[in-house]
Amino acid sequence: MISREVFLDHLIDTKAISYSDDESVVFAEKAFFAFRVAEWTFSKVAAGELEVDSLDLYWGLLSEYLSGEIDLKLENDVLYSECTHEEEYEDEEGC
Numbered sequence: 001m002i003s004r005e006v007f008l009d010h011l012i013d014t015k016a017i018s019y020s021d022d023e024s025v026v027f028a029e030k031a032f033f034a035f036r037v038a039e040w041t042f043s044k045v046a047a048g049e050l051e052v053d054s055l056d057l058y059w060g061l062l063s064e065y066l067s068g069e070i071d072l073k074l075e076n077d078v079l080y081s082e083c084t085h086e087e088e089y090e091d092e093e094g095c
Helices: 004-013 031-046 052-066
Strands: 070-075 078-083
Touching: 004 031, 031 052, 031 070, 052 070, 052 078
Parallel strands: none
Antiparallel strands: 070 078
């Protein structure tokens, strides 16, 4: 499994976690769900339901989620993604 501390430390480096000026407030709106998705991918690989080679796709989705390009949700053990700015892509299908 992935270490929560290591994962969250990495997110600090990518600005997905930030602090107030006096460092009394932590802003991490998407960090804990992103960790949940990371755990989900590793458990799927461990169970043989995902290939290790497909992890790049999921890490890419996480990156897009953390940057606000897409929304992610886990429902019935399936990961779904959706564009957050769909109106910009009305003539295209998907993200």
